[in-house]
Amino acid sequence: MNSTDITRRLACFVVRSEPEDIPDAVQHEACRAILNWLGCAIGGAGHDTVRFAAQALQPFFGPAQAQVLGRPERADILHAALLNGIASHVLDFDDTHLRAIHPSAPVLPALLALAEWRGLSGRDLVHAFVLGVEVEERVGLSVFPEHYDRGYHITGTAGVFGAAAAAGKLLGLDEQRMTWALGIAATQSAGLREMFGSMCKSLHPGKAAQNGLSAALMAERGFTSAAAAIEGKRGFAHVLSTRFDPAVITDGLGEGWELSRNMYKPFACGLVVHAAITGCLELREAHGLRGPEIAVIAARVNPLVPELTGKPEPRTGLESKFSIFHAMAIAILDGAAGEAQFSAEAANRPAAVALRRRVEITADPTIGKLESHVRIELTDGRVLERHVPHALGTLERPMSDRDLEAKFRGLCAERFAEDRIAAMIEACWSIRAAADAGALARLAAG
Amino acid sequence: MNSTDITRRLACFVVRSEPEDIPDAVQHEACRAILNWLGCAIGGAGHDTVRFAAQALQPFFGPAQAQVLGRPERADILHAALLNGIASHVLDFDDTHLRAIHPSAPVLPALLALAEWRGLSGRDLVHAFVLGVEVEERVGLSVFPEHYDRGYHITGTAGVFGAAAAAGKLLGLDEQRMTWALGIAATQSAGLREMFGSMCKSLHPGKAAQNGLSAALMAERGFTSAAAAIEGKRGFAHVLSTRFDPAVITDGLGEGWELSRNMYKPFACGLVVHAAITGCLELREAHGLRGPEIAVIAARVNPLVPELTGKPEPRTGLESKFSIFHAMAIAILDGAAGEAQFSAEAANRPAAVALRRRVEITADPTIGKLESHVRIELTDGRVLERHVPHALGTLERPMSDRDLEAKFRGLCAERFAEDRIAAMIEACWSIRAAADAGALARLAAG
Known part of the structure; x- marks a missing residue:
């Protein structure tokens, strides 16, 4: 396979791209991704992971160039990018590409910090973001799944290419410098799956x-x-993977956009539980369920689901994210499955404990990973059923713009008043018209 | 193979080590390494590689906590460690472990910056340095050579463990925190051999x-x-290598010290040319050679030598480092082979061009990589011969303390006056007695 000049061809594509090349639907998807990402970063800003990193690194902060989102600190753009990148992934609530990477968390923190520092426009930020996602997905998919199977956390290892390409585009690098930027990124590509859970x-x-x-x-x-x-x-590619398909990087560049394949999580837990939660919420809504009237909640799901989320008696917020029993019960009780539903308080609430003991899971290999059959038996003998072929949040059934706004509100409610939240939502939808994209970051000062 | 608890056992070793555990000879070797490293960092401080990095990152510097060696800038310790790490390797003149890693460049920049910021003692710095070298060598050798053969630049990939362990020791981390430090290092382990030459x-x-x-x-x-x-x-180990021998990390910890296997380059070019240069310098000294009296300079060397350094007509300083023809000629002409002998000026000097055309290289697989036979034929018909079984700078024939001082003077002469150079040399030899190790860094302010 002839695979010469791949890095340079990718660099040239990024350098030559014009904002007009990006279809309006893809630009709107970028706004959706920005709204979802900003909410995740603000929601994660108070997590110990972010607090400890901020405390450790604060003595080395440079000038106050960029906002640490949802927190009081301002920092140099390199530290702001680091801390906002950590915060936007720490809840496991950020976006997911159909096949491989969490695309926004490595790219947007770099872009927003750079835009804030240099006073760059929202139009340019959106353009650079779409390109950054294109680069990280193509580089990642060119070695996927072997690279991931080997043990690399592809969101980090491919994400660094996306951040370099996007930041390089905002800086207006020429082809030679963009090629160097991708190379400097390549030689820092790192991240081990062993670290999952830490x-x-x-x-x-x-x-x-x-x-x-x-x-x-x-x-x-x-x-x-x-x-x-x-x-x-x-x-x-050759060092960090056992397989490399260079055509995945170079074929059809500019003809389609990976950002179109972006998914947003409606629920604050692993994707495989989302179809079962969707079924519970729909039956709750249709029949006015509240919990006490329920005898049994049964779900038929792919065998992977109980394997990954089979914890019967979760005690902590993190454990509750890996319990389909808790997830279905709390969805019925609260009519929601956001961060608040996966807290220690929710996991130990007596009504939740009682209802999750009435959840019965059947593994069925004929059912897809993001599909489920939910059956609820009421104490009066009635049986309610729902087949969910695609969970809410999948490409077949995407979260609506209003769904994303509701998620954003939930993530920000603890830190910001409603009027500031509304202003941030509006700033995300209108970011393409913003002369100074950094205004969005300053709105998110905690 | 049972290989559990390796990271934690290594962390425990570092945490429990006492300064008294380090033999005096190893502590003296640490002083030699510090002197050699400081000279390389100062000598490299003006290189474009360092200048460009410093210019790019200066807008993000935090408080002036630590000195950028040989330069005017002071920076936060993280940027000082980065820039001093780059500078100390950029001339390819830093130390080399017998088998694998350039040990000082990843470790000492972290330690000296931290010691300067926190006002820590030279005794603790030397202790932490010996431990950092032990950690990076053991981790590196546990996957060597497969890891290197795969394409990783082991000085970067293993070096990060050494820096984390050494800095963690200076910070006084407990066993749990030292284990985490090694883990945070592990997941950032990166560096591709593809980058050689850039x-x-x-x-x-x-x-x-x-x-x-x-x-x-x-x-x-x-x-x-x-x-x-x-x-x-x-x-x-499993992700970044195809082989892992955990016993290399844990066997005999504290019984011997990898720093004892450290080598210093007397000449500013690739190691494989050093034996031929050694022979030329010895014949020059013994017979008062100056160049014009020479008809032929012949060397029999391992086939790897012309393969790596066979450039017949170098034009730039970098090219001249990969020319055994230039290296032997300039050693005769100048009686030295330092940075000045591998400059563009030296490569294009008419006398050097004339003499290198009289160099004849014979590849001989029976000769070792760090060995050579040098034969010089004079215009008057006399023939002078020298067998160099071990190049100057190898473990069998180490550079003396005075040799290291002379190398240091050569590297610093452009930037510092003789009295400052003498003060830095003295500060390196006496660093174990320094209450404030950072004084050494401040002496090296450019």
Whole structure:
């Protein structure tokens, strides 16, 4: 397979792209991703993972160039990118590409910090963001799934390319410098799946954002890298994966957009539980269910679902995210499944404990991973059933703009008053018209 | 192979080590390494690689906590560690462990910056340095050579563990926090050999120093990582290598010291040319050679030598480092082979061009890589011969303390007056007695 000049061709594509090349629907998807990402970052801002990192690094902050979202600190853009990257992934509530990467967490923290510092426009930020997602997805998918199976956390390892490309676009790098930026990113590509379950999992997109941003800034000054950073014999693809398909990077560039395949989580837990939650919420809404009238909640699901989320008696907020029993019960009780429903308080609430003991799960390999059959038996003998072929939040059944606003409100409610929340929502929808995109970040000062 | 608890056992070793555990000879070797490293950092401080990085990152510098060596800037310790790490490797003149890693460039920049900021003692710095080298070498050798053969630049990928362990020791981390520090380092382990020949090669030890230092600082605040960061199924060793020997990490900890196997380059070019240069310098000294009296300079060397350094007509300083023809000629002409002998000026000097055309190289697979036979034929018919079984600078024939001082003077002469150079040399030899190790860094303010 001839695979020369891949890095440079990718760089050229990014450099030559014009805002007009991006279809309006994709630009609107960017606004949706920005709203969803900002909510996740604000919702995660108070998490220990972010607090500890901010406390450790605060003595080294440079000038107050960019806002740490949802927090009082302002920092130099490199630290702001790091901390906002950590915060936006720490709740596991950020967006997910159909096949591989959490695309926004490594890219948007770099872009928003850079835009705030340099006073750049929302139009340019949206354009750079779409390109950054395109780059990280294509680089990631060119080695997927072997690279992920080997043990790399692809959101970090591919994300750094997206951050470098996006930041480089905002900086207006030429082709040579954009190629260097991708190379400086490539040689910092890192992140181990061993870290899942520890604070380092969210460090990965944070470092991807920070390292990608500094790669672009260094390349701007003339700092060089190897030319074939991705495709070379000892480059990213061959060293960090057992398989590489360069055509995935270069075929059809500009003809379609990976951001169109972006999904948003309506519920603050693992994707595989989302179809069962969707069924519970729909039956609750249709029949006015509240809990006490229920004898049994039964779900038929893919065998992967109980394997990943089979914890019967969760005690902590984190444990409750891995319990389909809790997730279905709390959805009936609260009519919601946001962060508040996956707290220690919710996990230990007597009504939730009682109802989750009435949940029965059947594994059925003929059912898809994001599908479920929910059957609720009432104490009066009635049986209610719902087949959910696609969970809310999948590409077949995306969250609406209003759904995303509701999610955003839920994530921000603890930190901000309603009028500030409304202003941030409005700023996300209208960011393409903003002369100074950084105004959005300053609205999110905690 | 049972390989559990490797990361934690390594962390415990570092935490429990006492300064008294380090033999005096090893402590003296640490002083030699510090002197050699400081000279390389100062000598490299004006290189474009360092200048471009400093220019790009200066807008983000935090408080003036630590000196950028040989330069006017002071920076926060994370940026100082990065820039000093880059500078100390950029001339390819820093130390080399017998088998694998350039040990000082990733570790000392982190330690000296931290010591300067916190006012820590030279005794503690030397102790932490010896431990950092032990950690990076053991981690690196546990996956060597497969990890390197796969395409990783082991000075970066293993160096980050050394920086984290050393910085963590200086911070006084407990066993849990030291384990986390090694884990935060593990998940940032990066650096591709594809980058050799570009500025990114020296970025690797720089980022290793910076990331290892921040790993220790974050762990200090409670930032967690996975427990089995090195040995876990998706940890460093299994993900970044095809082979892992955990016994290399844990066997005989504290019984011997990897720093004892440290080598220093007397000449500012690739190691494989050093034996041929040694022979030329010895024949020059013994016979008062100056160049014009020479008809032929012949060397028999391992076939690897012309393969790596066979450039017949170098034009630039960098090219001249990969020309055994130039190296032997200039050694005869100048009686030296330092940075000045591998400049564009030296490569294009008419006398050097004339003499290198009289150099004849014979490849001989029976000769070792660091060995050579040099034969010089004079215009008067005399033939002078020298067998160099071990190049100057190898473990069998180490540079003396005076040799290291002379090398240091050569590297600093452009930036500092003789009295300041003498003060720095003295400060390195006496660093174990320094109450404030950072005084050494401030002496090196450019």
